[in-house]
Every structure is written in C-alpha cells, then in structure tokens.
Amino acid sequence: MKRNKRSTSDIISYLPSNVTENILKGLRLRDAVRTSVLSRKWRYKWVTLPELVFNDKFFLEGWDNGKVKAVIYQVLLFHRGPLVKFNLWYPPFESCLDINNWIFVLSTKNIQDFTFYLHGGLRHEIPCHFYSFMQLRDLNLGNCVFKPPPTFKGFGRLVNLDFYRVTISSEMFGLFISSCLQLERLRLRGCTNFRSLEINAPNLKYFDFFGIFESVYLENTPLLAEISVTLGSWDKRPEQDTDIEWAKFFHSLPAIEDMHLDSSILESFDAGNVPERLPSTLNQLKVLVLSDVCYSNLDHVSWALCLLRSSPNLHKLRSSIWNNDITPIEDNITPIEDNVIEFLQAQDFSKFSLNRLREVEIRSFSGAEPEIHFVKILLSHSKVLEKIVILHEHGMCAEKGFAMLKELIRFPRASLKAEFIVSETPDE
C-alpha cells in the first residue's frame, strides 16, 4: 500500500539537488529550461545546471544570429553558481565581440571543461581574461588565436588539450605546454605551421598531430604511450623542408605502445641511409600503423622493415597504401619497383622474427610486385599470426583480384592457423 502511494506522489520535485542536476544535465538545454514551467518549485531549478552546451541541437533553424546571441546572453544572465562545462559548438555566426563578453561572464564560474569551435572566417582571438581559467582540465578550441599575455603561467590542472586550426606561435606553444604539468592528452590539427614544435610534458600519454612543422622535439615524454603523426594540410602535401632527427625522435618514445606514422613523416626523417634497426628497441610497442606507404618507394619500405625489426612485441600491424595511380610518375615506376624487390631479396631475414604479431591489415592493396613481396615476408615470419586482412583497392577487376589472391595464398605461412581475409577497402 505504502509503495503505491509513493509512486503516485510527486517524487521528482523533492529529489536532492545533485540528483536533480544530474537529471537536468541529461536534457538538452532547451528541455532543461522548459522545466521552469512545471511548478513554482521548478522555476529556477535549471539555473544551477552544471553544464551549458550550445550545439547544433540548440541552434534552431530559423533563428537569426541576433536571436541566437540574445538567447546565449539570457541563459548566462540567469545561470547561478559554478559551471563545470561550457560548450559553444559551431554557432551559426563568426568571430564577434559577444564571445568575449560571454567568456568574461564565465570567468567567475570555475570552468573545468571548455569547448569553443567556430566555423571558418576570421580566427577568433581568445580574450586575455580567459587565461585566468585556472580550473581547466579539458580545453578544446577551433578556429581561434591563442595568444596568452606575458604573465600567463599555464593551466596547472589541464589534462586534455585539443587545438583545431588554432594560431599560436611556436615559442609560445612550447612554453605553454611545458607549464601544463598535468597534461595527458594533446591533439593538434591544422594549427600554425610550427617552425619547431617542442613538447615537454612529463605526464603526456597521448599525442595526435596533423599539420606542419619543420622540426619536432619530444623533450620529456617518458609516459607517452600513443602517438599519431601526419604531416600535411587539408589543401596539399607539405612543401616545407621538414627535417627530423629520427634517432632523437624514437629515443624520446620509451613507453610507446601504439604508434601511427604517416609516410609523410617517414620521408621527413633526415635523409641518408635508413638504419636496419633503431638504436633503442621499441619494447612496449603493440600496435603499429603506417599510412600512405608507397611500397615501391625504397625509403618507405626500408622504414617499414626497420620499425618491424625494432618492435619485438608488436601485436598488430596496419598499413594503408599510397597508390601510384593517384600521382603517376610513369617513367619511374618500373625501375623503382625493381630496386625495392632487389632490396627485399638482399635482406638478411635470419634474425627477423615477428614472434608476437597476431594481426595484419593492409588497405588499398594494388597487388603490385613489392606489395606482394612484403606480404610474403610478413607471412613467412609471423609464427602466431591469427588474422591477415588484405583490403584491395577500389575497382580492382575480378581477373586481377583472382590472380592476386592465387599468388598470395600460395605463400608459405609460418602460422598455420592464420585466417586470410581478402575484401575491398571500405570507404572511410
């Protein structure tokens, strides 16, 4: 009887305030604000919301920029108390002074998680009062200019930093990162062309880079476990001469477990002979991804072999192939391929063992001789291989595909239980 009575009474209006906050947090801002009309008790429950998220679900079609801004002003005017998270995600308007006013209002709210992405147009210069957000743990900026005042001492609690198309000077960036001692995750995509990218981050575990730098120094990254580096921009492959001392680069990755290198960075390692193996073994490396590799390029193939030789505990190898027919250099193809095959045939594989390699995936496989040869090497040295996936390039004719398949399955395999999967490369 008692339970019956309870279930028909108004429980939701009398929940502890943090439970109510948790419920309101699970609603879109609009729905949370609409609870104000339920009853007098609910009129101002929403104003202490711990999170304010203005995203595509918030910006209604048919609202002009003036309306959107007016609503953001109003929400901030009503909001009371601390705010854990503020998120302004691709508003319909471009850089404007209102944004600085909002950031000023937020400066008293102990924000921990701040996300602000603008569409194209002028990059928005982050105002100086933002650099006093000392509680920040999570910072995500897009299409902004990050230019802290000289007195800025970094965000001491910052754990996660994601910059997308952010302008910042190379020197400033190095100083900024080295002052964020708690930083664990760093992602930079399409930012400034860094002259010299210096990263001194004793707690960094994850680093993802897409963009341009002339040189990179991972100075103090003893915990870095996951790295991904692609040089380039959305418009073109890099033109700058990038010159990276590979010995230093790999030496600064003692704890690396998961490494994704694009061929663009392999090409930027200082010219000269690629070593047979690295001076220091990548003992922790479990996953190696090499993307846009051209297997008829001697340097690419040499680096691939060098990294395999230097990674005794590798579990998983993934590679995508940069197809020649995208950038045809008709005259050169045949002799280069011959070079690679000669090189591969001349290698001493007696000490080459991929004793832990369980999974191989190769994307955009064209069936060219050097690619086939490379797979043959993998198959004959991977004793515990469980699965090899060959995703051939789009539009490969059945005849060619069948011929390729016949050749591949003919190869001796060190692991008898390895499952062989051949399929078309799915669209990204």
Added chain:
Amino acid sequence: MASSIENNNEKLTLKSSDGEEFLVEKHVALQSTLLQNMLDSDCSSADVIPLPKIDARTLALVLGYCKKHADASSSKQGELNSFDSEFLKDMDMGALFNLVLAANFMEIKGLLDIAAQKIADTIKDKPHQEVREIFHVENDYTPEEEAAVREENRWAFEGFP
C-alpha cells in the same frame, strides 16, 4: 545465514530498510564510494552496515549492478554498456526513483548517471503538461504566473503548446 560467515574479511553485510541482510563481496561493495570510505576509515567489516533508506528490492538491484561492474574487466566496456541499457529497461518510475536515490546515497556514480539519464529521457521532447502528469507534479502557478514564466524563457517554448 549471513551472520555465520560474518568474520570473513572478503565479505560484508548490508541491511536494507525493511530488515533484509545482504552478504556482499568486498570488491563489489567498493563500487560504492560510501562503502569504500567506511571501509577505509576502518569500519569493521564484521559489523552489519544498515542502509535505512534503501529497501530490499532496490538494494538487490543496486548490488546486481555493482557485481556486474566489479567483475567485468575494463576491456569489456561494450558489454557493460549493453548491460546498463538492459538493466533499466521496463523499470517503472517508482522503482527508478528508488534506484536513483539509492545510487546517490551510496555514491555509485555510474548508476546515478544512467538512472538520471533514464529519467531525463522520459522528460525530453514532451510538452510540460505531459511531464506534470507522468511525474505527478502539481501545477501551483496561477495562469498569470505561468504566462510570465513562459515569457521569461520564451525561446525554450518555441514549437511547444
């Protein structure tokens, strides 16, 4: 039955508001920050811990959740997610409120989050009249006051009756 193995260090006994005792493995109990703090502060695990606000039916659900999450390894996140969504499926609103209050009291963040989200999902996209009915919220606004509140937040009511 619970008292006979009370001294086992790896287990502790919880007592619901309606007097039922539950023997719980320590690692399962640690899903609750409240219990974790009690154990850390040297509260003897031989004692029966009373939970005067949580009835047996709710406590059994809470402990089922804790056991699943304590036993699953971190690599099985997908499995846990599907367990979570099944866990609250078809639960009536009374039971859901008991659960959210228990999770809040025992400080089990994951359970609090999913139960609160389930309640939020019931509210979202519904006109407020319907929300009032579902949760038995009595409208104590005068028509003038209600109109004023709507006016105050007019943008949020666009497209709603």
